[in-house]
Amino acid sequence: MASDLLTIGAAGAKAARAALDVTAQNIANASTEGYIRRSAVLEEVAGRGVFPYGSDINLSGVRVGSIHRNADAFRQAEVRRTASDLARSNTDLSALQGIETALEDTAIFDSVVEFEAALQQLSNDPVDPALRAVALARADAMAGKFNIAAEGLDAGVDGLHFGAAADVGQINQLGAELARVNVSLARATNGSTDKAALLDRRDLLLGELSTHADSAAEFAADGTVTVRLGGAGGALFVDGNVAGTLTMDIAADDTLSFAVDGAAVSISGGNLGGAQAGVANTNSFRARLDTLADGIARTVNQAQAAGADLTGATGQPIFAGSGAAGLAVVMTDGGGIAAAAAGSPANSRDGTNLAALRQAVATLDPAGDMNLLLFDASALVTARTLSNEALGTIASSAQIVLQQQAGVDLDTEAANLIRFQQAFQASSRAMQVATDLFDTLIGIR
Amino acid sequence: MSVNLSTAAFYDKSNRYLTDLRGQAAKLQEQASTGNRLTTSSDDPVAAARLRSLSRGERLAEIDQGGSDAAMAEMSLVDSALGSAADIVIRVQDLAQQAANGITTDSQRIALGVEVADLQRSLLTIANGENGSGHALFGGQGVGDAYAEAGGVVTYQGSGASKAIDLGEGQTVTPSLTGPDVFAFEAGGTATDLFAVLGALSSSLQGDGTDPVAASRTALEGLSAGLDRVTTAQAVVGSRMNWVELMDERRTTNAELRAEETKDLGTADLATTISKLQEVMTVLEASQASFVRLANISLFDQLS
Numbered sequence: 178m179a180s181d182l183l184t185i186g187a188a189g190a191k192a193a194r195a196a197l198d199v200t201a202q203n204i205a206n207a208s209t210e211g212y213i214r215r216s217a218v219l220e221e222v223a224g225r226g227v228f229p230y231g232s233d234i235n236l237s238g239v240r241v242g243s244i245h246r247n248a249d250a251f252r253q254a255e256v257r258r259t260a261s262d263l264a265r266s267n268t269d270l271s272a273l274q275g276i277e278t279a280l281e282d283t284a285i286f287d288s289v290v291e292f293e294a295a296l297q298q299l300s301n302d303p304v305d306p307a308l309r310a311v312a313l314a315r316a317d318a319m320a321g322k323f324n325i326a327a328e329g330l331d332a333g334v335d336g337l338h339f340g341a342a343a344d345v346g347q348i349n350q351l352g353a354e355l356a357r358v359n360v361s362l363a364r365a366t367n368g369s370t371d372k373a374a375l376l377d378r379r380d381l382l383l384g385e386l387s388t389h390a391d392s393a394a395e396f397a398a399d400g401t402v403t404v405r406l407g408g409a410g411g412a413l414f415v416d417g418n419v420a421g422t423l424t425m426d427i428a429a430d431d432t433l434s435f436a437v438d439g440a441a442v443s444i445s446g447g448n449l450g451g452a453q454a455g456v457a458n459t460n461s462f463r464a465r466l467d468t469l470a471d472g473i474a475r476t477v478n479q480a481q482a483a484g485a486d487l488t489g490a491t492g493q494p495i496f497a498g499s500g501a502a503g504l505a506v507v508m509t510d511g512g513g514i515a516a517a518a519a520g521s522p523a524n525s526r527d528g529t530n531l532a533a534l535r536q537a538v539a540t541l542d543p544a545g546d547m548n549l550l551l552f553d554a555s556a557l558v559t560a561r562t563l564s565n566e567a568l569g570t571i572a573s574s575a576q577i578v579l580q581q582q583a584g585v586d587l588d589t590e591a592a593n594l595i596r597f598q599q600a601f602q603a604s605s606r607a608m609q610v611a612t613d614l615f616d617t618l619i620g621i622r
Numbered sequence: 623m624s625v626n627l628s629t630a631a632f633y634d635k636s637n638r639y640l641t642d643l644r645g646q647a648a649k650l651q652e653q654a655s656t657g658n659r660l661t662t663s664s665d666d667p668v669a670a671a672r673l674r675s676l677s678r679g680e681r682l683a684e685i686d687q688g689g690s691d692a693a694m695a696e697m698s699l700v701d702s703a704l705g706s707a708a709d710i711v712i713r714v715q716d717l718a719q720q721a722a723n724g725i726t727t728d729s730q731r732i733a734l735g736v737e738v739a740d741l742q743r744s745l746l747t748i749a750n751g752e753n754g755s756g757h758a759l760f761g762g763q764g765v766g767d768a769y770a771e772a773g774g775v776v777t778y779q780g781s782g783a784s785k786a787i788d789l790g791e792g793q794t795v796t797p798s799l800t801g802p803d804v805f806a807f808e809a810g811g812t813a814t815d816l817f818a819v820l821g822a823l824s825s826s827l828q829g830d831g832t833d834p835v836a837a838s839r840t841a842l843e844g845l846s847a848g849l850d851r852v853t854t855a856q857a858v859v860g861s862r863m864n865w866v867e868l869m870d871e872r873r874t875t876n877a878e879l880r881a882e883e884t885k886d887l888g889t890a891d892l893a894t895t896i897s898k899l900q901e902v903m904t905v906l907e908a909s910q911a912s913f914v915r916l917a918n919i920s921l922f923d924q925l926s
Contacts, residue, residue, distance in 0.1 A: 526763035555663030584628025591921035
């Protein structure tokens, strides 16, 4: 078959039109999330010479071979991995900031100091009813601050549980959606625009999944994906058209555990990983706060029992309840503070037992412990903020590196517009030449 | 590697830089307007922990200062009470002197005896004086008055030791003295006190049958020992006042040091903060200007 100039020109014009379409599509989707720059891959169409005309010119123009998607699987995997780390760090950090706020803004430290100060003031005149009332009021305020801080920590844990439940719901939705995309991908033709759009959708879903939990994706030749939760060695979550179900269980001590289709899986990344770390941190700080509250209650009550109150009777407990949440002042009258040594008469100005009480409190050093607790919480926030900033930069860089390769650059597209427009015009010109040649042949007389 | 900066990446990047700069500027602005370097402890955990310790020290020092002020006030009361007691003793010495010479008539002695009895009551009032909190000045840690009179006999009913007041740093001061510390002494080998001496003198002068001249001489001996006791007590209180003043000075110095450290740790230096803010603002403005210029360059503008 010989060459046909008109066919070649028409094929060129068609290919240029297709390339212009792709360029326009790129421009239109320049800001679309998850859109990966397409390019039309052009292929030459040339017939093979048949004996005995092997040396004949056999050209048939050009055609659009496939729509290329400029995605780099490695960079995409990096973006997913770093986004997962960042999401975990974000959740972990915000939980820690919640802990810091709960401990610091309630001003427990100040209330402990005020209690100490009130006892010290009382020691200068142990029978003064005003000073006794002040000491008791300060004890009450301190117990209240402990309760508020414990409530703050509980609220933080509730928030983490709530967020984790929402994450689990979204992961299950994403899994089902990925399974549907897998079905479509298996049917779509390689190199088609349909396939490219499905792959965009697949990568977008995988990216979103990685912010919720650490996941590993394996891609088949047809673009379908197998997803595992909890890293490469984790539980199979999406396989072909089947998506598993992730479930969450909250233990009595507030810690979270996860299972895919009933089989336990350990998740260490994404929001869920951060929520687990947040709950663990909250538990550790709450335990220390409880120890501190219990220590104060026990020390003060023991000292009380060793002395005599304003009526000369044996001192009764000032505090009751256990833990920071339960700490409460049960004494109602300041006269009940056992300032005098046991066996003292009523209204005794003796302050021996009050001195012993203050000594016991000084030995326990609740203000020092509280200061250390606050220091540990704030130092942890500082350290995590630094690593969070680093992870943010890393994730952002990975995103930008991917964008540089896979994103749309409007200047490039503008240049392509001119280029393909010129190609279209040139191909039209070739068709014009073919007409002119035909006219020349017809015109022979 | 060829750089193909995608449009979305350009906007993302610019956005990140500008947000970052705005954040820095906002933080500096907050520091400048609050004057505090730290908003939360996590801004500088070590400094925040130190600041908490300092504020605790400050709070407890306030209580110490309160205790110190109360001790000073009580000691002033004790000091003036002791001064009045000394005046009374000196006046009684005067009267005893008059009664001790043989030429005084019985009726004159009776008049002297009545005055001594009055002075004894005055001394009792002074001894039962109260401090600012309503407690007996010389009653130790007992409840109620330090001395009680029953049938002309005055007895001490307070406790054996006075209450010490905490001055901080493990130091205490006892602002008062017990009644026996001030009024009891030994005269002629027997334990007695000023009330007994005055009582015996007064009743002898008013004619209880004992020899008034001999009684006056015995009384003079006792009064001299009693005056010693009262003035010694006054000296003790004076030296304790000095001690409290010394502790006050020390507390003031410590408070100044604490304030200095608090300022160094927690206060934003205005000059540094504002110049830093200016620097960040300059960079921010430059970034904004360059962003606008870069964003305006598009090949599409050149196509027509």
